[in-house]
Amino acid sequence: MKTLSANAMVGGLFVGAFVIAACIGSVWTPYDPMALDMKARLAGPSTQHLLGADEFGRDVLSRLMLGASASGIVSLATVAIATVLGTALGSISGYLGGWTDRVLVAVTNALLAFPGILLALGLLAIFGANKYGIVLALGIAYTPSVARIVRGTVLSLREREFIDASRISGDSGLYTLLRHILPNCIAPLTVLTTSMFGWTLLSESALSFLGLGVPPPAPTWGNMLAAARPYLAQAAWLAIFPGLCISIVLLGINLLGDALRDRLDPKMRGMQ
Amino acid sequence: MNTPPLLTVDRLVLGATAVATQVVNGVSLTLRRGERIGIVGESGSGKSMLMRAVIGLLPPAISKLGGSVRFEDRDMGDLQPEELRKLRGKGIGLIFQEPMTSLNPALTIGHQLEEGLALHTAMDATGRRDAILAMLRRVGIADPDAAVRAFPHEFSGGMRQRIMIASVMLLEPALLIADEPTTALDAVVQREVLELLHALVEEKGTAMVLISHDMAMVAQYTDRVLVMQKGVCVEEGATSELLRAPRHEYTRKLLSALPRRAPARAIAPNAPLASVRNMKLAYGSGSSAKAVLHGIDLDIHPGEIVALVGGSGSGKTTLGRIIAGLLQPNEGTLTFRGQAVNRKSGGYADYRANCQMVFQDPYSSLDPRMRVREIVAAPLRHEKSMHSTARRERVNEVLSEVGLGPQFADRFPHQLSGGQRQRVAIARALARRPDLVIADEAVSALDMTVKAQILKLLSQLQEQQGFACLFISHDLGVVEQIADRVVVMHRGVIEEQGSRDEIFDRPTSSYTRKLLSAVPMLTPADGGGIDLVWRAA
Numbered sequence: 001m002k003t004l005s006a007n008a009m010v011g012g013l014f015v016g017a018f019v020i021a022a023c024i025g026s027v028w029t030p031y032d033p034m035a036l037d038m039k040a041r042l043a044g045p046s047t048q049h050l051l052g053a054d055e056f057g058r059d060v061l062s063r064l065m066l067g068a069s070a071s072g073i074v075s076l077a078t079v080a081i082a083t084v085l086g087t088a089l090g091s092i093s094g095y096l097g098g099w100t101d102r103v104l105v106a107v108t109n110a111l112l113a114f115p116g117i118l119l120a121l122g123l124l125a126i127f128g129a130n131k132y133g134i135v136l137a138l139g140i141a142y143t144p145s146v147a148r149i150v151r152g153t154v155l156s157l158r159e160r161e162f163i164d165a166s167r168i169s170g171d172s173g174l175y176t177l178l179r180h181i182l183p184n185c186i187a188p189l190t191v192l193t194t195s196m197f198g199w200t201l202l203s204e205s206a207l208s209f210l211g212l213g214v215p216p217p218a219p220t221w222g223n224m225l226a227a228a229r230p231y232l233a234q235a236a237w238l239a240i241f242p243g244l245c246i247s248i249v250l251l252g253i254n255l256l257g258d259a260l261r262d263r264l265d266p267k268m269r270g271m272q
Numbered sequence: 273m274n275t276p277p278l279l280t281v282d283r284l285v286l287g288a289t290a291v292a293t294q295v296v297n298g299v300s301l302t303l304r305r306g307e308r309i310g311i312v313g314e315s316g317s318g319k320s321m322l323m324r325a326v327i328g329l330l331p332p333a334i335s336k337l338g339g340s341v342r343f344e345d346r347d348m349g350d351l352q353p354e355e356l357r358k359l360r361g362k363g364i365g366l367i368f369q370e371p372m373t374s375l376n377p378a379l380t381i382g383h384q385l386e387e388g389l390a391l392h393t394a395m396d397a398t399g400r401r402d403a404i405l406a407m408l409r410r411v412g413i414a415d416p417d418a419a420v421r422a423f424p425h426e427f428s429g430g431m432r433q434r435i436m437i438a439s440v441m442l443l444e445p446a447l448l449i450a451d452e453p454t455t456a457l458d459a460v461v462q463r464e465v466l467e468l469l470h471a472l473v474e475e476k477g478t479a480m481v482l483i484s485h486d487m488a489m490v491a492q493y494t495d496r497v498l499v500m501q502k503g504v505c506v507e508e509g510a511t512s513e514l515l516r517a518p519r520h521e522y523t524r525k526l527l528s529a530l531p532r533r534a535p536a537r538a539i540a541p542n543a544p545l546a547s548v549r550n551m552k553l554a555y556g557s558g559s560s561a562k563a564v565l566h567g568i569d570l571d572i573h574p575g576e577i578v579a580l581v582g583g584s585g586s587g588k589t590t591l592g593r594i595i596a597g598l599l600q601p602n603e604g605t606l607t608f609r610g611q612a613v614n615r616k617s618g619g620y621a622d623y624r625a626n627c628q629m630v631f632q633d634p635y636s637s638l639d640p641r642m643r644v645r646e647i648v649a650a651p652l653r654h655e656k657s658m659h660s661t662a663r664r665e666r667v668n669e670v671l672s673e674v675g676l677g678p679q680f681a682d683r684f685p686h687q688l689s690g691g692q693r694q695r696v697a698i699a700r701a702l703a704r705r706p707d708l709v710i711a712d713e714a715v716s717a718l719d720m721t722v723k724a725q726i727l728k729l730l731s732q733l734q735e736q737q738g739f740a741c742l743f744i745s746h747d748l749g750v751v752e753q754i755a756d757r758v759v760v761m762h763r764g765v766i767e768e769q770g771s772r773d774e775i776f777d778r779p780t781s782s783y784t785r786k787l788l789s790a791v792p793m794l795t796p797a798d799g800g801g802i803d804l805v806w807r808a809a
Contacts, residue, residue, distance in 0.1 A: 169651035
């Protein structure tokens with residue numbers, strides 16, 4: 001059995017910690033994340049409140065733990081939507097070519113012309129500012145970048161002779177696409193989706209910052225960061241801890257993505 | 273001959289220090305002014321690295337570990353980068369393999385040719401222009417005035433290589449290094465470009481090092497040959513002697529790998545297996561349409577090997593892809609066993625199972641994510657009646673037939689050599705025991721000795737299994753060895769067809785004669801080697 005790379009270990013550690021925190025956070029937290037305690041208002045980190053308390057005296061650690069699951073679910077669902085939609089559109093567009101391709105590329109380019117966050121804002125106005133609205137809006141906003149990457153990969157793969165070989169052995173177009181083309185898109189897709197996970201975490205924060213995220217009082221890392229802004233001078237930890245959490249998880253996911261891509265590459269397999 | 277040698281390479285050792293491997297191990301050579309030597313070897317023999325070391329263009333991972341290179345009377349190791357730069361171009365000229373990428377696509381030809389002159393000579397602008405025009409005319413560019421204003425993409429590969437030669441020879445270097453200068457070109461163009469290069473080198477008294485994997489070509493244009501294998505020079509000698517009486521076993525192996533004619537076979541006359549009638553195809557549509565095939569008629573009979581030959585742009589690959597069912601023609605019919613091939617007809621499944629293809633590039637024809645077992649088993653998926661055990665047995669059987677054996681079944685393509693990959697590709701094509709195999713340049717991308725092995729394998733398998741084969745190739749040497757019948761294509765029409773001996777011994781069309789002038793006739797020599805004779809164009 002091969003030893004794990006350093007990337008995989010560090011990435012796995014960070015992401016593992018995130019998942020565990022999110023799991024525990026959804027059943028148990030040190031304090032009630034919603035409970036107001038005016039005596040502890042803007043309290044610094046102490047033995048009572050390990051990571052301090054916010055402007056309403058709510059325990060930051062408890063809120064971070066609960067927020068982890070909310071942020072995690074929003075990001076995961078967004079990435080899943082964008083990946084599935086984008087892969088479907090990109091591979092259809094690249095494999096069929098012709099008019100289908102032209103129409104899909106035009107639509108994709110039009111969507112790409114908007115900044116992702118602006119598009120999400122517009123969509124949020126339609127879907128409403130709640131958890132599902134955010135997931136749908138961000139998912140659709142990130143679909144074009146996935147579609148574009150997948151289309152490019154499919155286009156270059158389609159010219160390879162092993163695709164002709166598959167057609168000559170009598171395989172249908174759909175089978176060729178699923179069996180030979182899509183598996184070979186995994187490497188660029190892994191890289192893209194892992195970095196996309198990071199973007200969505202940040203976008204969710206940005207939307208919360210603009211007041212369009214998951215509505216208060218439910219905590220997410222993004223809206224905690226947003227709420228900490230007026231108190232930066234008095235209580236910097238309110239911004240530092242959610243920010244640190246986002247950075248660590250992003251780093252972990254990116255490292256894990258790199259390791260995963262190496263692992264999935266057959267050239268790395270079977271090498272002594 | 274008391275003049276000091278132009279180039280002396282003394283016990284040169286090149287290697288990658290990081291992984292402690294040597295790519296060139298103690299090679300020595302001396303080259304006098306005006307002398308032409310050839311360096312022959314297969315990929316990985318270190319022949320290109322040797323010459324890159326001479327001109328100081330080693331890739332970063334490779335460095336000189338021992339020995340010395342002297343040019344004129346200076347040790348190249350002592351030269352400052354500035355002096356080395358002055359030497360390149362003016363003292364030593366270099367021609368690369370890829371004419372498609374060795375010219376800058378964003379600059380005009382004139383600009384690129386002038387660059388060297390401006391750097392290395394004291395000529396003024398008019399002098400440079402005159403020299404460029406004269407040189408372009410010399411290398412056979414029809415309209416030099418227009419050519420200097422043109423961009424590289426406006427020229428064909430052969431023309432670009434002529435321009436490349438012009439740019440190098442303009443500076444009249446004392447030494448010219450030509451690294452596989454014509455490998456990327458068609459056989460006919462190859463011959464013309466080499467003749468030109470040879471004539472120019474002769475005129476100017478330039479010394480030349482010709483690096484190639486093509487023994488016959490090197491033999492034609494050099495006085496002396498070095499044979500390299502795995503970083504070592506295994507044999508060196510005067511070209512004619514080395515060909516007639518090779519001393520080293522590896523040289524003999526290379527010589528025996530040169531294709532030669534096999535005895536003609538009698539093919540029983542039978543109803544054609546596959547027929548093409550009035551096949552027409554054009555790429556694009558409307559006024560921009562480019563016709564590739566102008567009404568082709570062709571029959572392939574059971575059990576015969578038909579070679580389809582022609583230069584690039586002749587339409588041979590397009591025709592092959594139509595017969596394989598990968599392309600739809602604009603007009604014309606394809607029949608298989610007397611039935612029109614049509615996706616909706618009942619005979620389609622039979623045609624699909626019985627018409628298989630082997631591709632040129634074994635690096636792109638195998639799915640990199642699949643193991644050999646899965647690749648070979650893929651076509652068997654459509655044999656509905658076959659059990660999984662039967663399939664596994666069939667995979668092992670066909671792997672053994674192509675000389676690989678079941679121990680290769682669990683490997684990935686990247687773990688195989690080029691020759692092994694091509695064997696896997698052949699195994700995949702033969703897995704369903706087809707009646708027709710289309711081999712599109714199936715051996716063109718392979719090294720000499722590997723090429724000979726794969727050719728032998730193909731004709732053996734054909735003999736045993738009796739499938740018909742459409743063998744598409746630009747390499748007439750290979751065709752002479754393997755084909756029963758030859759079809760010559762030129763610009764989308766069939767120029768001439770006939771039995772192999774008819775075409776090779778009594779060609780009637782001038783285009784065929786031109787093609788043939790690019791391949792030597794081989795006869796065994798007394799010393800165990802060969803005699804090469806070139807046909808007149």
